[in-house]
Amino acid sequence: MKTNGIYTSKTASMLINMPYTQEPNSAELASESRNGILIGSSYKMNVPIFLNFDSLFNPHIFIVGMTGSGKTYLMKSLLIKLHMVLDTAVIIIDLTGEYLEIADSIGAEHANMAELQKHESMDLSETIYFGLNEMKEEEKVSNSSKILRMIASSMRKNVERRQKQVSVLLDESWKLLGKNDDLEIIVREGRKYGVGLLLASQLLEDMKSEIVSNSASIFIFRVQVKKSAENIAANYSLGQEYIDMIQELNQGSCLFIKLGKGNKRAITVIKRVSGIAINPKKGIRIGGKMEIEMDTERLQAMVNRLCATDEGKMIMSYVGSKQGLRLSELISELIAHGADRRAVLSELRKLKINDADLADAFSDAVSSISKGAVNEK
Numbered sequence: 001m002k003t004n005g006i007y008t009s010k011t012a013s014m015l016i017n018m019p020y021t022q023e024p025n026s027a028e029l030a031s032e033s034r035n036g037i038l039i040g041s042s043y044k045m046n047v048p049i050f051l052n053f054d055s056l057f058n059p060h061i062f063i064v065g066m067t068g069s070g071k072t073y074l075m076k077s078l079l080i081k082l083h084m085v086l087d088t089a090v091i092i093i094d095l096t097g098e099y100l101e102i103a104d105s106i107g108a109e110h111a112n113m114a115e116l117q118k119h120e121s122m123d124l125s126e127t128i129y130f131g132l133n134e135m136k137e138e139e140k141v142s143n144s145s146k147i148l149r150m151i152a153s154s155m156r157k158n159v160e161r162r163q164k165q166v167s168v169l170l171d172e173s174w175k176l177l178g179k180n181d182d183l184e185i186i187v188r189e190g191r192k193y194g195v196g197l198l199l200a201s202q203l204l205e206d207m208k209s210e211i212v213s214n215s216a217s218i219f220i221f222r223v224q225v226k227k228s229a230e231n232i233a234a235n236y237s238l239g240q241e242y243i244d245m246i247q248e249l250n251q252g253s254c255l256f257i258k259l260g261k262g263n264k265r266a267i268t269v270i271k272r273v274s275g276i277a278i279n280p281k282k283g284i285r286i287g288g289k290m291e292i293e294m295d296t297e298r299l300q301a302m303v304n305r306l307c308a309t310d311e312g313k314m315i316m317s318y319v320g321s322k323q324g325l326r327l328s329e330l331i332s333e334l335i336a337h338g339a340d341r342r343a344v345l346s347e348l349r350k351l352k353i354n355d356a357d358l359a360d361a362f363s364d365a366v367s368s369i370s371k372g373a374v375n376e377k
Contacts, residue, residue, distance in 0.1 A: 037081040039074075039256065040270040049268055051078075055260050056216040059165065059196025060187060064204055064232070065221025067351055070252040070273060071200050072298075074219060075171055076102055077275025078198060082167050083127060089164040090127045093147055095140050095172050097133035097301040104129075113143055121154040124166045124195070133301055137346075141175060148182040155186070155193040169198040172350075187214045203228045204235065218257040219270075222249040238267075245269075286327050302347050303334070311337035327357070328364035336369060 036052030053059045061078065065071040076099070082088040083106045092099050092108060103110075108129040116122065130147055132140045151168060168186065170176070176183060183197075187210065190196055199215070201207055205228060212218075212235060223229045229246040233239070236257055246255065252272040259265055299319065303312040315333045319325065327348075334344050341362070348358055 035086075037078070037085050038274055040273040043253075043269040043271045046271070049256065049270055051217060051258075053165075053196070055258075057259055057261050058191040058214065058216045059167070059194075060190060060215040061196065061198045061217040061219070062207070062212060062215035063198075063200040063219045063221070064202070064223065065200075065219075065254070066202055066224055068251060069221035069223075069249070070254065071219070071221050072098060072171060073252070073275070074221075074254070074273045075169065075198065075200050077273060079167075079169055080106065080275065082198075087164060089125050089166045091124070091147075091151065091166065091168045092127075092129045093144055093168070093170045094129065094131050094133060095144070095175065096298060097131065097304075098171065098297050099129070099169070100131060100133075103131075113146075116150070117146065120150075121157055122150050124151070124154050125164050133305075137175075144170070144176055145180055145182065148176070148180060148186065151195070152182040152185045152189075155190070155195045159193055164194075166195045167198050168195065171200045184208070184210060187211050204232050209235075216259040218259075219273075220246055220255040220257070221253070222251075223247060286325060286330060306334055306339035306343055306347060307337050326364075327353070327361040328368065331361055331365035332368045335365060 034052075035054055036050030039049045039051050041047060042049055051061075063071045063074055079090055079092070079099070079102060083090050090106070090108070092103050094100065094103070106127060108127045111128050111130050113130070122128070130143070132143055135143065148168075155166070186195055186197055197215075199207075199211070203223070203225065204212065218236070220232055223232065223246050226243070226247065229243045232246060233243045242255070249255075254270050254273065256268045256270050257265065258268075296316075300312075300316060303315050306312075307315060315337055318333055319330070331344060331348075335341060345358065345362070349355075
């Protein structure tokens with residue numbers, strides 16, 4: 001059987017017999033395409049798949065998947081299409097710096113937190129970029145909370161005069177989802193006021209159940225942790241074949257669940273999400289007992305937080321000379337170029353690397369550094 005390089009033969013055979021996977025008919029396709037945005041094409045028949053908020057019970061979007069699976073790529077694609085195609089006002093809360101280039105390309109206004117806090121509300125008809133990536137972790141959480149509080153307050157004001165729908169993008173949302181009341185207010189009341197959330201996280205468990213259950217559009221990319229795949233399947237009443245499939249999906253492929261008005265549910269497997277081209281060569285594969293695919297922009301942001309500019313350039317030059325590297329090699333480079341070991345540990349834990357693997361990698365890295373020092377003598 002031909003798999004077109006998207007799935008393994010095992011996964012492809014499962015997809016052929018998937019009982020709940022739906023292909024849109026011609027009438028549905030025509031209706032969805034009128035006021036919708038193209039997401040990708042279906043696996044079975046290569047039919048265009050559109051996201052149309054008119055047919056959904058709310059505008060909230062939740063994306064889950066491991067690092068390198070394609071979720072950030074989809075976030076960026078949705079951001080551009082929401083703004084350019086549907087004329088949606090987008091509010092970007094950027095904790096990593098990954099959305100700066102796209103924010104500038106769509107003409108987003110760069111917000112000044114100090115200036116913003118002088119006001120009780122904000123204009124939700126404007127596309128605004130909040131770049132929080134250079135702040136300390138506690139400042140990111142604090143300022144993100146302030147922004148969400150202002151959005152929750154502002155969305156109830158001047159609704160009649162506000163012509164545009166609003167979408168609030170929050171990647172790496174696990175930092176806030178478990179402990180933010182204003183986020184839950186936006187989830188519960190957003191539809192009434194024309195405000196939708198665009199959220200992404202690596203694991204379903206990072207999110208409060210109220211947020212997950214109140215998202216009408218769910219995109220599930222590859223999730224390697226079997227327990228998490230099982231939790232996803234249980235949450236959306238999916239069978240064992242989906243648990244297996246979720247763990248097999250390749251980069252750019254995902255399961256799309258949309259919850260329509262009148263409790264209508266549709267499940268489609270998207271062969272490859274459309275939008276900005278995915279370029280695997282821009283990423284770096286970190287290996288060892290487990291493998292992580294990290295895009296270059298995110299790695300660059302992490303290095304910038306840990307090292308001085310010149311030292312960071314040397315690290316990125318070293319990484320760029322390799323197609324992949326061991327986790328211990330990356331740690332060695334960071335420490336050798338001035339990064340604090342505790343800060344490195346904190347950053348790597350964000351990638352969901354377990355403590356045992358981190359301990360082994362740090363041990364190998366320290367040993368390598370020590371040998372290098374001895375050799376220099």
